[in-house]
Amino acid sequence: MERDFLYDETEDSKTRFVSFATDNGRFDLAIIQTDRFYGKQIVLNTQSNRYAILGHDDLDEPGYLEAVFNLSSQAAEELKDFLREVL
Numbered sequence: 001m002e003r004d005f006l007y008d009e010t011e012d013s014k015t016r017f018v019s020f021a022t023d024n025g026r027f028d029l030a031i032i033q034t035d036r037f038y039g040k041q042i043v044l045n046t047q048s049n050r051y052a053i054l055g056h057d058d059l060d061e062p063g064y065l066e067a068v069f070n071l072s073s074q075a076a077e078e079l080k081d082f083l084r085e086v087l
Contacts, residue, residue, distance in 0.1 A: 011035060020082070024075040031086060041087055045069055059083055 013034040020027055032042040040055040052058070052068040059065070065076040 016086070018086075022075070022078040024072060024078055027079060027082070043083065054083065054087060056084065056087055059087070 011034060013032050015033070016031045018027075018029050018031065026047070028046045030042075030044040030046055032044070034042070037053050038055075040053045040058070042051055043054050044051040048070060050069050052065075059080050065071060065079055066073060069076070069079065071079065
């Protein structure tokens, strides 16, 4: 089988695992910091296996976290509050 790799690189990353509960749900996240995404970080919800590459600008996009993580607007607002502190 022939493969045409677009890239195949290895780099160091920093991963933070955090779990917290709010009035609107529980969040189990892996936040991966790497140099690859121009200052943005990979945020992985380990409960739903959904992820996004996020920066502060993405948190201001209306409805973005709701769509990506399949959250209610209240739960998304609580997640935004947390992510504004850590991104």
